[in-house]
Amino acid sequence: MMTRMARMEQVILNEIECPVCYEHMSRPIILCRSGHNLCHNCKKCISKCPVCKEKFITNNLALEAITDKIKLLQSAITQPGKHRSPYDLLDENRTKLVFAEEVSRLILREIKCKFCLKYYFSPIYFCVNGHSTCKDCKMCATCLSLATSGRNFALETIVRSAEYPCQYRNFGCASILTLPQIQHEEVCEYRPVRCPLFDSTGVTCLWTGVREDFRTHVTHEHVACNVHEGTVINLNIMYTSNTVIFALSKMFVMSILIKNGAVFYRLNLEGPFDDLNKYKCKHVLLSDDNVITTFVFSPSPKWIEFSGGIFMDCVASTLILNVSIHNT
Ligand SMILES: [Zn+2]
Ligand SMILES: [Zn+2]
Ligand SMILES: [Zn+2]
Ligand SMILES: [Zn+2]
Ligand SMILES: [Zn+2]
Ligand SMILES: [Zn+2]
Incomplete structure (x- = not known):
């Protein structure tokens, strides 16, 4: 269990590293047309993406939400009690476990298409407003604008690295799923x-x-x-x-x-x-x-x-x- 969480945390930390200043990014995270990310401090002095020279068009909303979570986790571990976080009453291992679950549920919510109700895990496109978009439906279910051709590579990597406890765990299911196996939840014998x-x-x-x-x-x-x-x-x-x-x-x-x-x-x-x-x-x-x-x-x-x-x-x-x- 520990290795699973540590691995996921490491993947997230890699993905939220700014390619220019190497700091961990925090909200707002700027996204270029091709799907590269940049921190908002570097954006102040850079007008085109340093990786592909494309324009910046929106914010990476999914990565921002995941980053918020990881910042909360870090402060809960280094300064327990300081921010009255929901993790305050837990020890470090338990905090990380709860965190891993919250991030994987957040990811699943993010990548379930509200039109076709399927999970999309690769490629993940984004709309002009930074929402994740299903490759089959090609339209943003949140703001109804068209998907761009940009791919959210950081999110794709995090999605691949994460593992997902079956949502019916509290009913007795012990399955830990990777994303291609997530359909298990529909046929889970513990599903109410x-x-x-x-x-x-x-x-x-x-x-x-x-x-x-x-x-x-x-x-x-x-x-x-x-x-x-x-x-x-x-x-x-x-x-x-x-x-x-x-x-x-x-x-x-x-x-x-x-x-x-x-x-x-x-x-x-x-x-x-x-x-x-x-x-x-x-x-x-x-x-x-x-x-x-x-x-x-x-x-x-x-x-x-x-x-x-x-x-x-x-x-x-x-x-x-x-x-x-x-x-x-
Ligand atoms: Zn930066
Ligand atoms: Zn770029
Ligand atoms: Zn869809
Ligand atoms: Zn949208
Ligand atoms: Zn199950
Ligand atoms: Zn009845």
Whole structure:
């Protein structure tokens, strides 16, 4: 643990060294068009980037935030108690550990694209106002200006060197992740489940908790909800109902909602969005054992509406939906 933190601290200290005066930079940190940094003191007497001769265009906001943290860490260690820092009650090792975690969480917040919700770790571009920008979306999610072609090399290096404890550590996960492994958090077995069920008036349940407790929650709090094990299920579709389905080591929630006389259906998969296409569901709508229609699609958080025509010749109470779930 110590080596991990010491390494990250060293990488940050290298990256915040001004290329001209070799001092550690502090806010404001000036950024040239190509992504080199300069301290604000040297900027007073230099008009073009000493590395590439390009113009300075903005501030390196991400590096400034990381620098603030490292200054706080240093003063907490050298002068404990002086600044009433949040680290005051901790010993040095503990302070560094908390610091490493805070920096890695700060980095993750910084590099999660607010448009596509993915992490971007290399290349990291910046906008004219110094915000970090996703390479796929090419637009700044903070100020909506276009990304420049400049790359935030210092941030890229820090991002690569950092390691990230899984955010569900307090729930029991011990995984330490590098950035390419960060998707683990989406499938972490300790990740709390948010109850996807709603009551008869359509109000969504607010319960969140560990996966193991979910089944108990459903049986106690949603007495009307069916719980089903296995990949094949039959449902009468003329009633508003929720069915939790445990199948293929996943949890699906099948919902039927009758609203203003219309019938809506949804089969949702609890888990990362990317997993939706890994499953296919075959639906057969039957009336008195006669097949009315068949359709196949992947689970989706969207509601679909059964068109009225389907029900015309059927006796409603005998209308059964047979759903079978497969891996694709
Ligand atoms: Zn300098
Ligand atoms: Zn430059
Ligand atoms: Zn994006
Ligand atoms: Zn911006
Ligand atoms: Zn985890
Ligand atoms: Zn609930």
